[in-house]
Amino acid sequence: MSSPPSNQQNEGRRRSSFYNSFQEVLNAGGKNSINNFASSYSRSANFLNADFDYSQRPSKLTLGTSDDAQLDEESALIDEDSPSTYTGVDDDHLDPNQPLHQHQHNYGAIMDEENISIREEVLLKSGNSTAPQTIFNGINTLIGIGILTLPLGLHYAGWILGSIILLSCAISSQITAKILSECLKKNPKMKTYGDIAQYSYGRIAYLVVVSTFTIDLLFAGISMIILFADSFNVLTGIKTVYFKILISIMFFLLSFVNLSILSSLSLVGIICTSLIVCVVFFCGFIKAHAPGSLLEISSTSLWPMDLKHLLLSLGIFMSPFGGHAIFPELYKDMKSPQKYKKSCNVIFSFTWFVDYVMASLGYLMFGQIITDQVTKSIMLTEGYPKWIGLVICTLMGLLPISKGPLITRPIITMTDQLTLDLSLHPKKSNHEFVIKFINRFVVTLIFLITSLIFTDFGRIMSFLGSAICFSICIIYPLAFYLKLYHDELSNLQKTISYIGIIIALIFAVSGTIAVVFA
Template sequence: MATVGSEERPLIEDSLHPTFSYNAIEEETDARSVRTAALKNTGNSTAPQTIFNGINTLIGIGILSLPLGMRYAGWIPGSVILLACALSTQYTAKLLAKCLQKNDELMTYGDIAQYCLGNVAHFIIVATFTVDLLSAGISMIVIFADSFNALTGVDKLVFKIIISFLFFLFSFLRLDILSHLSLLGILCTTLIVFSVIICGLFKTDGPGSLLHPSPTSLWPQDAQNLFLSLGIFMSPFGGHAIFPELYRDMVHPKKYNRSVSTIFGFTWSVDFAMAGLGYLMFGEAVLDEITKSIMVTPGFPQWINVVICALMGILPVSKGPLITRPIITMLDQYTSSKTTYNKLPSSVIRAINRFVIVLIFFITSLVFTDFGRIMSFLGSAICFAICIIYPLTFYLIIYYDELSVWKITATVISIIISVILAVCGTTAVALV
């Protein structure tokens, strides 16, 4: 253990777990989800503040694809799956706090991973969050292009170039300025939900009306559609990267479990309302974004298209630079250690790094053009891992000696089932 006042970080040592250093944790921070970065500098939070932060974390653009998930799954399986996603992720969010209680120096999701599994887990977590950020960034580009294409008829490629250019410009802004843009994005998401409800009540005939709903189905058309819905329903609950920090930031940690129940209960209510109302409005004709369905359906007032388009335009602009920032930071750190790059001015290196990352986002958005598929992939491949598989594994390793045989068995079975569902969901996306 380092002496007090030394420049070295203290090491956490435990006879049952691998030793890890805070130097490695600092590197992992750069690959963490943008939702984590948004909460890094918050002060000690009361239970209501924790609930507010948690809800803001979970309710995002994934909510727009939920009507498509209901269309894929049908009312009965869809309702059951959405509720199961909420309950299972709520449970694992509480397990993360229980893992933190094993050592007071554990602060983040990455800390827990390294405490349990060492450097290999650290690498896996970094890779997982990188894919998470890449998928989120692509979805922002796609949703921006889809919205303005539906409104103007101009080719989507033009808008993908525009939003990528804005990502590049805003990537030079300081994090404190970007945090204000993030709050603006949360407001836009809320207004979009209200806009959808208003549209459904305004239109008196289908499609797009809540007064005269479109035909819907109780069951999925086939197994592939059912598996596609898994990732879509899981994606809105992908906020586990920040829950360890929410727990550590609470003034009264004993209120954490009750706060988590409120967070997930409210989020599930809003998600189910959006999924159900959107499916009722458009039925089997609902598109991968509920807002796109509204914008291409005649009969709504012209101003609603303008409002939705503006909100959908602000949303990627406000969140995109935050999403790309952790990846850019990692690249900045990597290039700063290479003598080849050190021959260039730092400002030039930073500009090149940002251009390369945004170019990767842009090119990838040309390949993955379906918002529903992106959300399904994000939910299947990433959220199942971050929100269920990893937390259950951490809990099993840390508390193995204290768990009963049936608890261990149930946890292992849950991990296996989650892996199978993640693979099935990801495979279904690849086969579309």
């Protein structure tokens, strides 16, 4: 006769039952379950790292260089003679009905799982996102801290031109995001933005693109540091330099955390950004009188302040749409790529709507006295409950911590590869750890020093939009498109593309000059 189960056994069964029930909830909904959404988001957060995985780049191209002119256009992008360990996970050999973990098992015999590169890992796991997941990832990519400075852009440009420019940035970015997917169709081996650049114009083009991405990430990280420091400076009165050092230390410590954990942590950034929009809207109705109220709106203008400020607004309005670096991989990550263009319609329409609402709210609330951060304007204005400042600072604290380390990771990845390749003893674990420690310290120090030099959040957003986003979102995609489809485009399509490049180039140069000399 068996003895009755002990209390410990009963407790274990209850925990097991709870765990299974919890997993059922997370897996409910099939392909659009919470677990699958989380997995899709984690992949999208890692996408940019693939282009910085320099050691695993394909070395042969079919277009862009005279050495490759004799190769057939449909030949493989990967150099099969290269000693690289890149496996080139071919879409044609993946069974869509086979579970992802089984694909990983199949390739496990080829690759050492402990030494698998970031590029290999990202490409191996691609092709699993549904349209709703792609839309979610795209919106999360586009709606970031740039939204905080949009009211300032509307102040600079006025209602009429400001509304036109913001809408034009959304429409043109949407078109070029779709163009990138067309470029990918030229060779099934292409997976990333850097692949398109290399396939179109050669290795130099890839290096130019990665350099642009590096500058983008550098100033995005700086803007995070400034945002954190400014918010806590307003709340406490302590000098910003101390808060910049504090958040830089956090960046350094989190740089040692596993990439998958950082991806999950960055999910907090979505919540923070959404709550910031809600807080601004809420603040507009808890204050009865201007400034800072939507019940009594501040004085605004229909037209720009002057030409200088109009040019500054160009980059501010373009900065929220600077997520094209990951759109090729969002396309490649879709189970049904034919839904990509409709997904882009939703992504950019929703992003434009949220951006315009935020810009309008901030401008109506503060008018001519709006600062470079609408949250800072709220904290500097009397008449709000004291807890509003604490809530804003909490969100401003969590936002850089959740997203900042993921921004710095691609730069650290490339730095590790370059320094370890030059090292005389790359295989020794102790030596490798010292090199990685130094790399992380140096990269973090660069972010800190640069944040002490460039202190104006609004100007940084304007610079990012002008010098970087116009290039990544408009100029580069149109240049790729003209190169890859030159013989297939009509004269009208070519003319429109060239005009688009020229206009974007003029805006990029004039906006950048305005930031430097204004």
